[in-house]
Amino acid sequence: xxxxxxxxxxxxxxxxxxxxxxxxxxxxxxxxxxxxxxxxxxxxxxxxxxxxxxxxxxxxxxxxxxxxxxxxxxxxxxxxxxxxxxxxxxxxxxxxxxxxxxxxxxxxxxxxxxxxxxxxxxxxxxxxxxxxxxxxxxxxxxxxxxxxxxxxxxxxxxxxxxxxxxxxxxxxxxxxxxxxxxxxxxxxxxxxxxxxxxxxxxxxxxxxxxxxxxxxxxxxxxxxxxxxxxxxxxxxxxxxxxxxxxxxxxxxxxxxxxxxxxxxxxxxxxxxxxxxxxxxxxxxxxxxxxxxxxxxxxxxxxxxxxxxxxxx
Numbered sequence: 001x002x003x004x005x006x007x008x009x010x011x012x013x014x015x016x017x018x019x020x021x022x023x024x025x026x027x028x029x030x031x032x033x034x035x036x037x038x039x040x041x042x043x044x045x046x047x048x049x050x051x052x053x054x055x056x057x058x059x060x061x062x063x064x065x066x067x068x069x070x071x072x073x074x075x076x077x078x079x080x081x082x083x084x085x086x087x088x089x090x091x092x093x094x095x096x097x098x099x100x101x102x103x104x105x106x107x108x109x110x111x112x113x114x115x116x117x118x119x120x121x122x123x124x125x126x127x128x129x130x131x132x133x134x135x136x137x138x139x140x141x142x143x144x145x146x147x148x149x150x151x152x153x154x155x156x157x158x159x160x161x162x163x164x165x166x167x168x169x170x171x172x173x174x175x176x177x178x179x180x181x182x183x184x185x186x187x188x189x190x191x192x193x194x195x196x197x198x199x200x201x202x203x204x205x206x207x208x209x210x211x212x213x214x215x216x217x218x219x220x221x222x223x224x225x226x227x228x229x230x231x232x233x234x235x236x237x238x239x240x241x242x243x244x245x246x247x248x249x250x251x252x253x254x255x256x257x258x259x260x261x262x263x264x265x266x267x268x269x270x271x272x273x274x275x276x277x278x279x280x281x282x283x284x285x286x287x288x289x290x291x292x293x294x295x296x297x298x299x300x301x302x303x304x305x306x307x308x309x310x311x312x
Contacts, residue, residue, distance in 0.1 A: 007037045008215065011068045011077035014042040015153050020176050021201055022081040025219060028104055032218035041077045043068045069095045072204060078212050079205040084197030087204075089232035090239065101216035102203040106224035107172035109199035109249055111192050114158065114174075115166035117185040121145065125165030128157075132267060134168045136245040137192045139269030158182060172199040193247035193263040193274070196231040200224055223252055230260050230285035237293025238264065244306060245269075248289070256281035260292055264302050273301050 008029065012022035019040065026038035044067065064086040071077045073095075084103065088094065111134060121127070121142065128150040129135055135147050150157055150167055154177050161167045161182075171186050203219065205212035227250035234248045248262040261276040275296045279288045296302040 007039050008079065008212075009039050009041050009077040011041045011043055011071040011080040013064060013068060014044060017154055017173050017177060018081075018083075021083065024176075025081045025104060025201060025203055028219040029215065033215065041071055043071050066095075069098055069204065072206060073097055078209070079203055079216055082202045082204065084200035084202040084228050084232075085195045087197065087202055087232075089196060089235040091236065097207055098204045099207045099213070100202045101205045101213050102218075102220040103225040103228050104201050104203070104219045105221040106201075106227065107199040108170075108175060108186070109194045110171045110189060111187045111194060111198075112169055112171040112174060112183045113166045113185045113187065114169060114182050115161045115164060115184055118142065118166075118187070118191075121165045127166050127168065128160055128164045129168040131168070131195070131245075133195055133245040133247050133263075133265070134192065136265035136267065136269035136272060137247075137263065138168070140265070140272040141191070143269075154179065170195075170198055189249040189251075189261055193261055194249045196235045196246070196248045197228050198249075200228045202228070226258065226285040227251060230258060230289040233286040233289030234260065234262050234293040235289075237290045238297065238302070238306075248292075250285070250289070253278075258283055258285060258288055260288055262292055262296060264296055264300075264305060266305060266308070271301075271305060273305065275300050 010022050010026055012018045022040050029038060030036050065082050068080045068082065072080050079101065118141065123144045124146060126146045126148055127138060128148050130150045138145055148164070150160065154169065154173055157167055157169060158179065166184065171183065174180050174183055203216045205216055230250040231248040235246060238246060244267065245265040246263065248260065250258060250260045252258055258279045259276070263272060263274045265272040273296060275292060277288060277292050
């Protein structure tokens with residue numbers, strides 16, 4: 001039996017994209033539970049306050065979620081909605097007392113270019129991106145390109161497109177904010193491996209809040225959960241807080257087989273390691289992801305790449 005809660009409070013960052021995501025989940029909950037009322041609790045995070053600094057300088061994963069999680073733990077909100085890519089994947093980095101209660105149906109996981117197609121960029125063109133993962137893969141594909149940083153909300157980033165050959169953004173973010181028409185090219189995962197969890201949402205609640213857990217379970221999408229779990233397990237196998245450019249993309253084919261593609265690169269993009277695996281139907285996604293992570297480390301050259309970083 002679902003709980004009779006007067007108003008469900010949903011913690012979220014205050015950016016337009018974050019609010020869209022929270023409202024989307026709120027709408028799914030209201031569809032599942034007629035009569036349910038929801039309210040957003042906007043929270044400012046470290047990542048929001050320090051937009052002039054690259055994400056990796058702030059600590060990477062976690063800079064957009066800690067304050068939002070704190071609102072749930074303190075009882076100021078009943079649940080939180082995050083971009084799944086922002087949640088740390090290693091168990092050691094998980095926030096005690098919280099659980100991912102649901103992963104709703106996933107959006108587009110791919111990256112997109114705004115301004116020009118990759119093949120149409122002039123030699124030496126400047127590409128703006130705040131992601132070392134995107135930068136490394138583009139440098140591998142087009143060693144002639146030059147790069148500059150890119151931070152801020154979607155509108156701020158799009159406003160800078162005219163100053164560059166192209167900018168790189170998540171396709172899902174553009175679609176969710178009604179800016180899909182501005183995309184010049186969507187990059188296939190075989191061309192650019194997306195960030196772990198990109199395009200997916202994660203709904204967190206307190207581990208001991210049974211009513212909230214039952215409520216958010218109504219918006220769970222099992223196929224999306226499996227793909228996100230496989231990607232997060234891959235990242236966790238690398239150490240979770242891996243400072244190197246890393247990406248993973250999982251999908252299920254028509255036969256129920258889980259296909260996982262992953263990459264690990266040097267910061268300058270001169271070395272890009274890639275691997276992939278296809279698991280049989282019913283395979284545990286966590287084991288699939290962890291297995292590919294270990295293989296990339298031990299036999300794919302990943303361990304040596306990480307050792308080079310430690311020796312800098």
